[in-house]
Amino acid sequence: MTTTTKPEEISSEDLSDSLNTTMMRRILASSFLGSMIEFYDFILFATAASIVFSQVYFVDLDPGLGLFLSFTILAVGYVARPIGGIVFGHFGDKIGRKGVLVTSMMLMGGTTVAIGLLPPTAMIGVAAPILLTVFRVIQGLAVGGEWGGAMLIALEHSPKKRRGFAASFANMGGPAGAVLATVVMSVFTLLPDEQFISWGWRVPFLLSAVLVLIGLVIRMKVHESPVFQKLQDKADERKVPFLEVVSKYPKNLILGIIAGMSSYTVQGLMTVWGIAYVIDSGLDSTHVLWVKALGAASTVVVVWFASQLSDRFGRRPVMIVGMLIGAVAAFPVMFMLDMTNLWVFAMALLITQGLVQGTIFGPFGAFAAEMFPTHIRYTGASLVYQTSSTLGAGFTPMIASSLVAFAGGSLWLIAVVWIAVFLVAIGAIAFVKEGRTADLEGDMR
Secondary structure: OOOOOOHHHOOOHHHOOOOOOHHHHHHHHHHHHHHHHHHHHHHHHHHHHHHOHHHHOOOOOOHHHHHHHHHHHHHHHHHHHHHHHHHHHHHHHHOOHHHHHHHHHHHHHHHHHHHHHOOOHHHHOOHHHHHHHHHHHHHHHHHHHHHHHHHHHHHOOOOHHHHHHHHHHHHHHHHHHHHHHHHHHHHHOOOOHHHHHHHHOHHHHHOHHHHHHHHHHHHOOOOOOHHHHOOHHHHHHOOOHHHHHHHHOHHHHHHHHHHHHHHHHHHHHHHHHHHHHHHHOOOOHHHHHHHHHHHHHHHHHHHHHHHHHHHHHOHHHHHHHHHHHHHHHHHHHHHHHHOOOHHHHHHHHHHHHHHHHHHHHHHHHHHHHOOOOHHHHHHHHHHHHHHHHHHHHHOHHHHHHHHHHHOOOOOHHHHHHHHHHHHHHHHHHOOOOOOOOOOOOOOOO
16 A cells, blocks of 8 residues: 655645645545546446346356346445455554555456456356456455545545535545446447347456556545544554444444435445346336436436535435435335336436435535544444445345345335335434534544
């Protein structure tokens, strides 16, 4: 990992009360692009799991079972995300944000290229799905370390009144990466099916190498967080960040995870399971992927506005509005999925991916960061974010498939569980102290 930047390298311009400085523009660009590239890689796998992997790595199995196994490997990556948050968070809290971000990006890019080169089961047998699982675990570890650093490097450089907006650049990068991954993959679905399954789906994975090189060039020019630098000389005195998070801040950790699960439940249902459901019901895969890209783009727009509203009104009120909309929309959205109409499905994605997820997700970066002090903030915020993604999105496709089977093909049971998740999240966030005016260098308990 690279060493941290010395405090004297940061100019007075970079520490001003504006986001419109040379260094802040570079920092926000790094936060956005780094997150976009990492989530391009991560979401690319989710898209391939929905439409490709069952035909490449589980060819001798029943199609339904093959899809279930693809979703299982997808879930394994989500399980690895909190572990990545702990590991990378440890070093991010001990030696600095910047070096960890560079390492996570290189790890993610190399693994994604390896997936693009992985031979099918027909060539190397059971080694193929095993290696696919290993690569997915590495992806999970890498993205588990990415978000916390990308978010904090922006938040900890920003003025107090703009923290929510600055932190949201990492959150906007995620859906932007989803847009890019979906658009690139959808272009290759235009190939004849045989060519797409044979080699076409691999090209988007290989393109990750180019994106990573661009991201590294930008990221290497960013200075270390000034808030972290104040603690740099005391790094050896600090305890293990993970142990301090779970022992001193268990309430914040648990409540933050429950609140974050609401947004990720929407993501898992609509962008993974929902995609597979409507394609299996007869919609064209290319058209569905274009609609998915539109939904992810709408998330970026809503995150932009929701994060700024959170700087004015607070993190909690904005997130609660999104959760209430999500609870009300549960049954209508399931009805829209059952109509098997492309434009109706597009509307369902705009409601869920855009309005609901974007409204919750916009303030979420600052919300998670403001619950923990600087010396454990990378680990604490990463654990909140990554564990909520694992529980909310990682297992949702498998759970949704099981609920549909249990309900005899009907989607009503999914809507019930969805509503329950949102109501519990609203209850959790009600017990979290508003952090909009919190002192980042003080005790956050």
